[in-house]
Amino acid sequence: STHNHDVIIIGAGAAGLMCAAQAGYRGRDVLVLDHAKQAGKKILISGGGRCNFTNMDVEPNNYLCSNPHFVKSALSRYTQWDFLGLIGKYQVAYHERDFGQLFCDDSAKEIVRILMSECEAANAKIRLRTEITAIEAIKDEQGTITQYTVTTPSHVYQCQSLVIATGGLSMPKLGATPFGYQVAEQFGLKVLPTRAGLVPVTLHQEQKEALSELSGISLPVRIEANDGTVFGADMLITHRGLSGPSILQISNYWNPGEAMSIDLLPNIDLAAELESVRQSNPNQSLKNTLSTWLPKRFVELLMSMENLVDKPIKQLQHKELDSVVAVLHSWQIKPNGTEGYRTAEVTLGGVDTDAISSKTMMCKNINGLYFVGEVLDVTGWLGGYNFQWAWASGWAAGQVC
Ligand code: FAD
Known part of the structure; x- marks a missing residue:
């Protein structure tokens, strides 16, 4: 009926x-x-x-x-x-x-x-x-x-x-x-x-393995989408890749094959800070300097992933300083997908x-x-x-x- x-x-x-x-x-x-x-x-x-x-x-x-x-x-x-x-x-x-x-x-x-x-x-x-x-x-x-x-x-x-x-x-x-x-x-x-959408991203095997040792670490970051939309919120490192509110937000704007550009130090002007350390504390190492703002284990890993050589701040050439600033303010990471x-x-x-x-x-x-x-x-x-x-x-x- x-x-x-x-x-x-x-x-x-x-x-x-x-x-x-x-x-x-x-x-x-x-x-x-x-x-x-x-x-x-x-x-x-x-x-x-x-x-x-x-x-x-x-x-x-x-x-x-x-x-x-x-x-x-x-x-x-x-x-x-x-x-x-x-x-x-x-x-x-x-x-x-x-x-x-x-x-x-x-x-x-x-x-x-x-x-x-x-x-x-x-x-x-x-x-x-x-x-x-x-x-x-x-x-x-x-x-x-x-x-x-x-x-x-x-x-x-x-x-x-x-x-x-x-x-x-x-x-x-x-x-x-x-x-x-x-x-x-x-x-x-x-x-x-x-x-x-609103999904964690996964990383290529090598990066995933390197970062997974730091899983559980959460960092305040700032990520900008292709259309200029900006999200400032935490990023969480997981066993599978990256998550946390900033990554979930940007996942809506991310397309496969693209890199994400992540500002790991959204609250400071790193170039200015490094210049002031060069004046006040020229013998301090790059690693220890960066560790003022980020967890030391993360700094160590980042430096090795991005081939940043550790040396006293006073010995850093201009070009080296520029690349440090680029890595920290616009870290390029290319997810290989999302968790789906x-x-x-x-x-x-x-x-x-x-x-x-x-x-x-x-x-x-x-x-x-x-x-x-x-x-x-x-x-x-x-x-x-x-x-x-x-x-x-x-x-x-x-x-x-
Ligand atoms: P739904 O709420 O998904 O309802 C669809 C309904 O259709 C379901 O009851 C399903 O059983 C039924 N259905 C599906 N297929 C069939 C079928 N073939 N035959 C009969 N029935 C069917 N959004 C927020 O704004 N805030 C949050 O905090 C939030 N947290 C979330 C957490 C999780 C883990 C998830 C997965 C989503 C979250 N969302 C959140 C998103 C939000 O839940 C959805 O956007 C919202 O529920 C969509 O509403 P909807 O009515 O369109 O669909």
Whole structure:
């Protein structure tokens, strides 16, 4: 038998649940389907279990999208302050960390509780453990889509509005699938190439082995992307390569084959400092001098990797000084890849936004088909921006679907 609903949302994650509650509050009969056995799994593990649910400062330029204007409408209509309103309504305690990041004091479970409570209050139903086996459009005589059928092993559903909220490819262990991209392709939409984002990078064997002895060391660095975007935050050396917030941020901008240029001493002017040591302490060795600002083991390793000879500062020729400054202020390191979707927080690329209305998230030429959240070619920086996009895009679709 066929079950009718006004709206079917596929994906009970951040964007899908927000959309479901909004559409439900409008009086729409909403059903959310998800193959997982639990709603909002990514929310639960996010932000180390405390969910960095938004940011104090959200701007369109905190997002990567091949159409940079696309995010503006939704972000301006559902802001971080709107989400904080929900946090307040449910009296969830939260705190601010570096860079305006907002986290739950207690647990990410609070965020899932808010979304589930909102869905319940709005009378939106959620069905978990449900595989989708087919989606079809039903057209009228003019060829206009009037309904969609959604087939599962146990039921066939019909709906007027179909919202795809199945997210990206990161963390397949948590149930991520390419389902949303396949639906897009089925309906003739372009899907821009996907790759892992907000992800640690891996290094070539030799560098990896050398650096792995220092794994656990964290350094404040500054890294500039090709387009001039600059991230100043910690870099962490790991057994596999490089991680930490600065590396995760820059990974969104990095393309295979490129080198990263890392300022290892972002807070000082090394050329000036070395000149002053030459005056005040000319016999101090280069190694000991650099060790004033960086861990000694790291300095030793860097000097051997970059063939910097240790000698008293007074003996350094101008050319040698220049190369020391270059290594420290723009250390060139060429990752051989990333850790991939296994550990990535997000997926870059996805459903091309050119075919989507930025106001409603509906496909411009396909009546009743919507895409929200990470399945779209919208990727935020680290810092709560990806959830804010899920909230805002889910909210926007929820006003009209
Ligand atoms: P999701 O939340 O991924 O939801 C998609 C849903 O669709 C899932 O429930 C899934 O089960 C379901 N689904 C998928 N395929 C199918 C299918 N074939 N059939 C049925 N259902 C399907 N962002 C932040 O802003 N702050 C953070 O602190 C943060 N921390 C993160 C930590 C980790 C480890 C990870 C992996 C991500 C983190 N993110 C964070 C990113 C954030 O979780 C995502 O951007 C966000 O969840 C995307 O929301 P979404 O609703 O589009 O997709």
